Amino acid sequence: MSRFFKAEISGSDILNSDICLLSLKPHAEYEHPLPGQFYMLQAIGCYDPLLKRPFSIFSIKNNNLSFLFRVRGKATKILSSLKKGEVIDVIGPLGNSYPEPGSDFVAVAGGVGVASLYNLIEKYSCRAHFFYGAKTKDELVLLDKISSLAKELTIVTQDCSCGLEGVVTDACADAICIPDSALNGLPVYACGPNPMLKALHSRLSGKGIKCYVSLEEHMACGVGACLGCVVKGINEYKRVCKEGPVFSMDEIQW
Ligand SMILES: Cc1cc2nc3c(=O)[nH]c(=O)nc-3n(C[C@H](O)[C@H](O)[C@H](O)COP(=O)(O)OP(=O)(O)OC[C@H]3O[C@@H](n4cnc5c(N)ncnc54)[C@H](O)[C@@H]3O)c2cc1C
Numbered sequence: 001m002s003r004f005f006k007a008e009i010s011g012s013d014i015l016n017s018d019i020c021l022l023s024l025k026p027h028a029e030y031e032h033p034l035p036g037q038f039y040m041l042q043a044i045g046c047y048d049p050l051l052k053r054p055f056s057i058f059s060i061k062n063n064n065l066s067f068l069f070r071v072r073g074k075a076t077k078i079l080s081s082l083k084k085g086e087v088i089d090v091i092g093p094l095g096n097s098y099p100e101p102g103s104d105f106v107a108v109a110g111g112v113g114v115a116s117l118y119n120l121i122e123k124y125s126c127r128a129h130f131f132y133g134a135k136t137k138d139e140l141v142l143l144d145k146i147s148s149l150a151k152e153l154t155i156v157t158q159d160c161s162c163g164l165e166g167v168v169t170d171a172c173a174d175a176i177c178i179p180d181s182a183l184n185g186l187p188v189y190a191c192g193p194n195p196m197l198k199a200l201h202s203r204l205s206g207k208g209i210k211c212y213v214s215l216e217e218h219m220a221c222g223v224g225a226c227l228g229c230v231v232k233g234i235n236e237y238k239r240v241c242k243e244g245p246v247f248s249m250d251e252i253q254w
């Protein structure tokens with residue numbers, strides 16, 4: 001089974017002003033992805049931008065692979081404007097995956113970081129204590145679905161337009177650190193902007209909590225060849241596309 005294949009757009013929905021849910025039907029047999037893995041996507045015949053872009057697997061249903069992404073620049077704008085039936089180039093699944101949670105677990109998503117964690121809470125349905133944060137409620141998507149898949153959903157917005165007021169890392173760390181908290185000792189899985197992950201590290205490190213983070217770096221090749229995506233690990237540089245994107249939080253120099 002090749003990791004290079006073509007796929008047809010089977011659905012494309014703009015969920016809010018800049019978040020798109022894109023579904024693809026692969027033209028060939030494909031390797032099934034694990035939660036946390038990612039794909040490189042590119043519209044056929046697209047030379048600007050020249051490089052494919054990385055996106056986490058969001059969900060797999062009825063032989064469709066779906067991706068949830070924020071429209072940021074040229075590539076995401078082009079991908080979000082493709083119509084049903086159009087065909088794109090795909091490479092994947094790539095990278096490692098989230099370790100299997102042995103029990104219930106805590107998931108922490110910042111903004112569109114929810115894209116990487118959704119497949120995990122779908123696979124281990126009703127086992128996630130899910131903390132979902134954003135600047136404002138318009139940036140939160142698919143709350144009904146997430147609520148039905150999670151064991152418990154805590155929403156946090158910085159402007160208090162939905163759920164608790166504040167930042168999601170504080171809400172999550174406060175809940176974990178309450179003495180005798182039911183969340184104490186559960187592994188934590190997190191994805192979001194780097195400052196959010198850094199904040200999570202500063203709240204949870206040294207507390208004996210196993211925490212896995214999915215990192216997002218600019219990528220060129222996506223397969224470990226160009227060193228374009230390296231981050232500083234504790235002992236060595238790590239390629240996010242090859243050794244990651246999922247790392248144990250204490251492997252990374254924050
Ligand atoms: C493993 C992995 C999985 C990802 N999964 C998702 C996902 O599921 N959903 C999603 O919305 N995005 C995801 N991203 C980020 C996504 O790849 C970028 O948003 C996309 O490449 C932007 O392409 P563009 O041409 O539209 O924007 P560009 O023109 O390349 O960039 C527009 C702006 O976004 C910033 N930017 C671009 N890429 C990144 C990045 N990787 N990290 C931080 N800032 C960036 C640029 O600095 C620039 O300011 C993932 C990234 C990685 C590495």
Ligand code: FES
Pocket residue numbers: 218219220221222223224225226227228229230239240241242
């Ligand atoms: S993107 Fe080329 S090594 Fe990671």
